[in-house]
Amino acid sequence: MLFSEYMVADVCQRFWQVMADGGFITDAAAAVGTYRGKGRKWLRATGGVRPRRGRDLQGRYLSFAEREEIALGRARGESMRQIAARIGRSPSTVSRELSRNAEAPGRYRATSAHAAAWVRAERPKPGKLATNPRLRGVVQEYLGKRYSPEQVAGRLRREFPDEPAMWVCTETIYQSLYVTSRGALKREQTRSLRTGRTLRRPSRKVGQRKNRIPNMVNISQRPAEVKDRVVPGHWEGDLIIGKRNQTAIGTLVERSTGYTMLLHLPRGYTPELVAPALTAKLQTLPEAVRRSLTWDQGPEMRDWQQVKAAADIAIFFADPHSPWQRGTNENTNGLLRQYFPKGSDLSVHSQADLDRVAAELNDRPRKRYDYAKPDELISHLLLPAA
Template sequence: MRWFQDAGGVINNGAGAGSGRYLSFEEREEIMLRRDRGESRRSIAVALGREPSTIGRELARNSTVRVGYRAGRADEKARDRRRRPKPVKLADCPRLRRVVQGKLKLKWSPRQIALWLPRRFPDDESMRVSHETIYQSLFVQSRGGLRKELTACLRTGRALRKPRVRSRQQEKRGRIPAMINIRERPAEAADRAVPGHWEGDLIIGEDGGSAIGTLVERSTRYCMLVHLPDGRDAEAVRDALIATITTLPAHLTKSLTWDQGVEMTRHADFTIATGIDVYFCDPHSPWQRGSNENTNGLLRQYFPKGTDLSVHTRQHLDDVAAELNGRPRETLNMRTPAEALNQLLSAPLAA
């Protein structure tokens, strides 16, 4: 049993003989001989009945500058790579493990951590790990490295992977007077090149009795949370949005895109008070507010579904927004939304 476990729980682990999937030792000898004769990768592939990309990968993985490609060494290295289980980097590197655990506690996603590490430690190859390795260390405890309780820091909060099956929930929609369709929104908003175009929505609490407003700037992904202590009717949402959006400079308030929820019935009053036009998405088209939808998913880590959202104070909402805006984003080249917005705010001063 110990030998079986050392082989990764697979009989004849690492040999790969006769499967046809892996190159055999005889094929590697043929590659070596033909390569020494100066044949191209494509001609070798034709002779062996393999894809040229297969030969290219084999040569790239197993060739050295000093001796070139040698069949015996290549076959040995291939067997070593196929052995299971492989060493777990997070279990073998305490420093890397501490850094990853610290970022998980700040609710960074594994992908954000994996992309941030090369920026933070550009000259240290040991401080590299893929997001899949982080997930494996969390979900499969036999992979080791990270404590199981850190799964609570993931956006989903799940301790196991499972298929995502979502049922379409039909929401009751009311007619909103004088709606302006998203197709009439300025073209500059669509390409995200010009800042100041926002997307908005509500995240709803238990039994629809409470809500929090969310605003996301399209070019920087900067998030602002709208406190709604007086409920989520049209008047309360209008007043709260006006109070929130007017804290921004004029050049960062050009438009607002919302879905067709009845909470925006008083959108004309909002436009008169702020000078910001409101554009409405098509029904059941959340992709038209993609940045906001993504942010709302992240916020559910802080405000789970089925909970009372009225218990959260304005200060708590500001703290959550600050933490979210402090996470690096791949779409911003691993800058944070706060950094991106600060650049926009300082640009007129620099000019």
């Protein structure tokens, strides 16, 4: 293998540390004295996953700088003991290095020696997903259902509590997806993940502008039971916006179960269109799960009092620039972007399409419910009274 500066731990790990600290590729590349194009090449080669090799190296490993000193010492005709004393190593360490990594007897170069040591240190070990076809098949099935790797790992422990061979950690799934050398899962399956990215990268969320509406009831006036998430029937709502801000889909998420319903808005999201559609959707719910609704301060909710009266539900509004006050809904909207990408025309989807997506979302296991599914948690509440 040809030598690359990426094999030098001081270069490789410094590059990744800048990326981990929130820097851009240009910043990380500049920090190690290279250019953006090469940084992108390093990212693609590893699938965006920081390599473990070179992290927290123990003192027994020779660095590239030490190998350069060995090469210089040999060129000057120094003995092994002289070289060892100069770099602070034992003579036996220098002797082993020269016997293992010299290109030929009496010919030693730091670059070729470091490349040889890099390859030898790899010692690839087959991953659990590569050696367990049954486990791999289940993981692929769940990823095909758009479960996140964390949901897959949690669900496996729930479904196979007495079979450790069928357990796998979240990071193993990510490594198999993004690192080609792990080889168990195809990188194409990253399209099933929430981001759809083929490279791992830090997530950056952009806040949305919040618009006040008249006569609203602030979130501070919500009953304490809403915050506790114990009593079902308290919902969070919002819109996901489509192409050129002209199309939208309404989203409703129940706080205690994560159960999701989607609102069909094929002709836009003006107040005149949102209020009747929202009312009709809420009226499909039994009274037991129709207690309150928390929305952001979007102008589409101008006629919220009509919705409140017609659907017999209390409505509250979150503070401006405070998406965490509707965290369940914000998270669900992120999941929905797997199905309805930003910039797409949302009017092409029928109510049947939205119901299908909601059903698939409600079939996903959730970590905060010990990997139970929303439809498992709410099904008995949606059944008609006997």
